[in-house]
Amino acid sequence: MAKVGIADVAQAAGVSEATVSRVINNRGTVAAGTRKAVEAALRTVGYARTNVSNVVLLVTPGLDEPFFARTSERIMSALGMHGLRGVVCSAPVGGTQELDLVSAMVDAGIVATIFVSASNTLEGADPGVHRLLTREHIPFVCINGAFDQADAPVLSTNDALASQLAVEHLWGLGHRRIGLIAGPTGNRPSDRRVAGFRETMAALGAGTGDGTGDGTVDAAVYAPVVRIAYSMEGGVSAATTLLGAAEPPTAIIAASDEMALGAIRAARRAGLSIPGDLSVVGYDDALPLDFVDPPLTSVRQPVDRLAAAVAPIVLAQVRGRHPDATELMFDPELIVRASTAPAPR
Template identity: 45%
Template sequence: MGVSGQSATTRIGLAEIARLAEVSEATVSRVINRRPGVSTKTRATVERAMAELNMTRPTEGEMVLAIVPELSNDVFTRLAEQIEAELSPFGLHTLVCAALPGSSKERDFAAATVGVGIAGAIFLSASNTLSRGDHSAQQMLRDRRVPFVNVNGGAGGIPAATFSTNDWRAAELAIDHLTALGHRRIGMLAGPPGNLLADRRIEGFFAALRKHGLDDENALLERQLFTVDGGRRGGDLLIDRGATAIVAASDRMALGAVNAAFRRGMSVPGDLSVVGYDDSPMLDLTAPPLTTVRQPTERLAQHAAQALHVLISGNHVNEDEVLIDPELRIRSSTGGWAEKPRKRQKPQARP
């Protein structure tokens, strides 16, 4: 027996489900039509009642494609989990796929899932972070009238609701903290060229230096991959150029810079202060615990999931980019600095 539509048979179906689940018919209708206003526990009770009565509804349109650049990075895993939690009350579920930004996998995943009837898609720091990336997946979804939203960067001018961490503010928070500690030779480890988020953090870095009256003409800037090795290489270069503090564009890069200092016999934060970006869950356990700028993942997930649900429901959302401020988490990798000579060892050979 079906449960959708407005026929007399449907009304009987709704009444049976409501009686078994001990809820109102209006609640059953909200569950069936994936409307908000129903708790997760109540929704599960209604779903069980439907199963006991052998009543089904079409499954097409329940799945949301979530594309991330990788799953080994805690911040992307956390974002995907939080989006799933936000979508679940609407009866929607996420299918998480990892696709290296700039590869053809995004379009492949989008094409395959559109064929089975996804409800929508979310791009989480994927090709939407590239200024000149391949945005054919987003264009295909738009052409097929499948709603999608972006997290952390738009998609090459293709209109879509976008929710991003305010990366200009992220750089400013780090510089404000380090200058208050007395640092004046502050270096930045940024991501590779062509990455929209890296470019924004660099702009914020320069603006913050100027705000504090620091010379940005010979700014200590290195662009590397968002990896530990990239942070180690860039850290070595910045230390050689006299940086007393480093602002990194990811926690992995920051830990690489810490390692570069340790290999020279330097202490952190005694000889070098380091600030990361993301706030990975294990940072309290690093040695030293890493000061970092925390991405507002909960708010990003909430905004993105709610906007996508509105689109799936056939309503309009604003397609301007919404910037959400991060926060600074101060731990033990940053400390005060007074101008003083310091002895640096040459980098040790890597085994």
């Protein structure tokens, strides 16, 4: 008996062999009626599926960062509940390694890709990655930022609200000189946090300002912003700059928990106590912050809700549906601990 092939299925369903291949491999877009006809033809002719891929690629900047590791783990768990397998690969944001990695995984037969705060967070990122996926009819989802000119679902933490929560908490404690340590310009989440910080401070009646880019801050400004690379060392450097101003802040908001811990180190080197002289707020809440000294107040990203929401969207894409590409915003939560207190007199 001759082996049944794709051509036999295509003839039985009245479609092209390429369409049959997309249905078998869960790749590309196939109309619901056509997919149903192909599935029926597969059963009718007795086609035996082999090596049907259900692998979803997760691209993330670095698994050594607790937030990225935790988010990837939660997403993989959620995908598993829908019969999909997640594979995590790390690549520097905006580098050629990301394109090479995605290209290799496309050749391996992935059915979808999730960008977990990868190059999708970078303004002006090389479009080669998402163009490759579009060309190969492989759907993708972005977390915390959309690619320019790419039609794909986006799920993001509401970073403007994150800044608002932190500012309003500190303002309620009597702080009026509040500084922000933010990530580099062009990083979408960081840009949104800066915008939310300035808007909230202005609404409360404070002046706003920015670092000059060379590490200096206008001493007369009550809401200075310093942009720097995400890291504990970056937090130390930025906090040192803020605390060296003629009118230093009584509170600092950092764009990551690592930056916040760096700010605490810089404050202690300057002879300040936390929170007696300086209140500090972090962001992410992915570290065991109850066990640092003092326990760190932080804005928690809604990782579990993001992961639970992204899995059914990916499943719908794999099945040939087109979820709405409108960006979904998930509200963060302020977790108050001992690193914030009333402003010093």
